[in-house]
Amino acid sequence: MEDLEARAWFANRIEEAGLFVHDDDAGNLSGILHAADPDARTLIVGSHLDTVLNAGRFDGAVGILAGLEVLRTVQDAGLNLPLHLEVLDFTDDEGTWHPMFGSRCLTGQIKPDYLREANGHASAFRAALIRAGINPEHVARARRDPATVAGYIELHVEQGGRLEQMDLDIGVVTGIVGRSAYKMTFRGQAGHAGTASMYGRRDALQAAARFVSWAHEMVIEEFSEGMLNCSNLEVEPGMLTIIPSEARVTLECRHVDEHNLADLESALVALADDCAAACGLTVDCKRINRIEAAAMAHQITAAIEESCQHLQVAHVRLPSYASHNGQVMSAFTPSGMFFIPSVGGLSHNPAEYSHWEDVVTGTNVLLHAVLNLAQ
Numbered sequence: 001m002e003d004l005e006a007r008a009w010f011a012n013r014i015e016e017a018g019l020f021v022h023d024d025d026a027g028n029l030s031g032i033l034h035a036a037d038p039d040a041r042t043l044i045v046g047s048h049l050d051t052v053l054n055a056g057r058f059d060g061a062v063g064i065l066a067g068l069e070v071l072r073t074v075q076d077a078g079l080n081l082p083l084h085l086e087v088l089d090f091t092d093d094e095g096t097w098h099p100m101f102g103s104r105c106l107t108g109q110i111k112p113d114y115l116r117e118a119n120g121h122a123s124a125f126r127a128a129l130i131r132a133g134i135n136p137e138h139v140a141r142a143r144r145d146p147a148t149v150a151g152y153i154e155l156h157v158e159q160g161g162r163l164e165q166m167d168l169d170i171g172v173v174t175g176i177v178g179r180s181a182y183k184m185t186f187r188g189q190a191g192h193a194g195t196a197s198m199y200g201r202r203d204a205l206q207a208a209a210r211f212v213s214w215a216h217e218m219v220i221e222e223f224s225e226g227m228l229n230c231s232n233l234e235v236e237p238g239m240l241t242i243i244p245s246e247a248r249v250t251l252e253c254r255h256v257d258e259h260n261l262a263d264l265e266s267a268l269v270a271l272a273d274d275c276a277a278a279c280g281l282t283v284d285c286k287r288i289n290r291i292e293a294a295a296m297a298h299q300i301t302a303a304i305e306e307s308c309q310h311l312q313v314a315h316v317r318l319p320s321y322a323s324h325n326g327q328v329m330s331a332f333t334p335s336g337m338f339f340i341p342s343v344g345g346l347s348h349n350p351a352e353y354s355h356w357e358d359v360v361t362g363t364n365v366l367l368h369a370v371l372n373l374a375q
């Protein structure tokens, strides 16, 4: 409901600004400033207005408002650019049903029968789409021809504390982290907790615990830019008097470099095998999700850096450990993004905040990067 209100508000601001309001079959909502040449390609300035539950006001929204301001400024200045400029709010970035749904539809990564899956989650999302006036059968029609798009650029809050710690204004994103999630099921043998010898037990929980602890050490020692989160542990049968026969660990690992991510995945699976073998168990490692790491396009990062230099704004290159639409867009069109500082590194929290002067600086960097790319 709040999302629909935010979209209606945004559509009104686009109209007020005298820009062209556009929405596609996946509900991506945008404002367009047309170039004189109708056959010009489009530079997309994107982000998202949707939020997680109990979110802050800056994640996504600041990128949309900065984009709108850039288009208004270009229009007010009467500049005649050789590209259409489009500020675009992607549908369901946060993944009520599927993370980065809007950008996946726009880039043709959603299969037409995807929304027909009968599970409860998909049907709730279908219902939400219908409430928003979107026909779930038609979302794949949002696909665009990459030849019509010149590039993608996004301003976003950092959602971490690196810029604040370094006392810098802008983080130019070099790449967006790849993510891989696993469920690792350790299988041992149930037994009497009192009468079975303490030696030679095939205790599934012991192997799982060893794995969780060693995996963290391994990532810190051998994968300096890697991230690991073991998020859940389920133990069967979970009775005081019975040796655990099965332990299931769910985890997610992240790396900005695609090759290193693959190495990290192999190392985790090998470690799980070792831990299982050491306890006389078997382990089944099942990958449950995978998002490829994405490198940002040189031409976009260079335009952002030149813009920072031109405006004498202190900046640094850094990877993004959160997923963003630029990750999906990067396989479709040259894409880049940059961060402005988040106070205390806080995000997905109502206390999320970015100083107004940082928002202004970021918007100016965005404007000059757009002008740069349109030349």
Ligand SMILES: [Zn+2]
Pocket: 048, 059, 060, 093, 156
């Ligand atoms: Zn976001």
